[in-house]
């Protein structure tokens with residue numbers, strides 16, 4: 369087992385990465401405050417891993433909530449199912465919530481933990497690659513609004529993150545690829561050496577080579593932990609983790625939640641960010657091609673979905689948490705392996721660039 373640390377003073381916590389970790393009480397017990405534990409999962413993950421996970425909490429009073437599966441259920445109405453269970457069974461302020469599943473379950477459980485009785489602790493047990501490399505770390509929690517992704521939420525750090533890489537064996541190929549999009553993101557924003565490693569090991573990752581996956585998960589978590597430790601609440605540098613997301617979230621909202629996977633939308637968004645960076649005279653055309661080639665080899669989409677109009681995309685991009693005084697700040701790439709956040713671009717050039725891409729894509 370490999371253990372990393374997210375250094376946030378009194379809110380610091382470990383990330384345990386390894387095989388056969390589900391059910392190991394020694395990893396979670398030190399982080400439990402009271403006797404009550406509510407495991408939140410969904411209808412797909414429950415039959416696979418709920419019993420195994422419960423075994424880690426045998427000395428505690430444990431119940432579970434099983435949510436419907438899908439991005440379209442990441443909303444305030446479904447969130448209430450968690451509060452209903454907590455109140456019905458008289459869960460107190462010492463309760464620990466446990467998120468067992470992908471990023472949807474993790475974001476919703478974390479948000480429920482941030483709100484219930486004004487805040488109770490929670491533990492992340494991520495079971496998708498995307499959740500293991502990104503969403504379980506850093507304390508961004510929340511739900512979607514019909515008008516914008518993750519628009520209702522809170523920063524609330526987990527007590528610990530337990531990444532059992534064995535759970536990836538049941539993940540389908542499309543979801544594995546979606547997770548790889550966020551992995552590539554770390555290489556692009558801050559870690560050129562990792563990007564080059566990914567170019568060399570894309571096939572190993574797709575073949576689920578255990579060593580390659582463990583390395584990619586640990587390197588991604590370390591990258592994220594470093595940025596979060598510097599800027600927990602995204603007042604600056606943390607916004608770099610949003611590379612591809614202003615476009616990506618607008619695509620997800622535009623086509624309808626659940627119609628495209630988050631990682632897929634981020635892959636397309638990173639291609640758009642790369643292409644626009646090249647238009648601004650930053651990235652070389654050959655570097656844009658390198659990015660698209662890697663994402664394409666990882667079985668990710670690199671083209672805008674048909675039927676999404678440029679104006680709809682631009683409108684969607686205005687609903688972004690990085691907007692300041694009406695200006696959409698974008699994460700762009702001055703060079704491969706280095707991202708910046710900027711509002712120093714001509715909106716007409718962006719519109720023109722997206723229109724051209726939309727024509728050539730469709």
Ligand SMILES: NC(=O)c1ccc[n+]([C@@H]2O[C@H](COP(=O)([O-])OP(=O)(O)OC[C@H]3O[C@@H](n4cnc5c(N)ncnc54)[C@H](O)[C@@H]3O)[C@@H](O)[C@H]2O)c1
Pocket residue numbers: 410412413416437438439442469470471472473475495496497498499502503504505506507508509518535536537538539540543546630631
């Ligand atoms: N909080 C953050 O920092 C952060 C970061 C990235 C993404 N996100 C959010 O995370 C969500 C995407 O997460 P995701 O990609 O994990 O999607 P997801 O949670 O919808 O999971 C993907 C699918 O895999 C299934 N699944 C989960 N584990 C499985 C397993 N081991 N075997 C088989 N099937 C399994 C799920 O039931 C679901 O059908 C989005 O809502 C996104 O906004 C949040």
Ligand SMILES: O=C(O)C(=O)C[C@@H](O)[C@H](O)[C@H](O)COP(=O)(O)O
Pocket residue numbers: 502506508517518550602606607609610613689
């Ligand atoms: O942790 C972060 O910070 C991120 O931006 C990670 C993203 O991958 C993730 O999708 C996040 O939820 C997006 O943040 P948002 O603030 O734009 O909702």
Ligand SMILES: [Zn+2]
Pocket residue numbers: 502550613630634
């Ligand atoms: Zn993301």
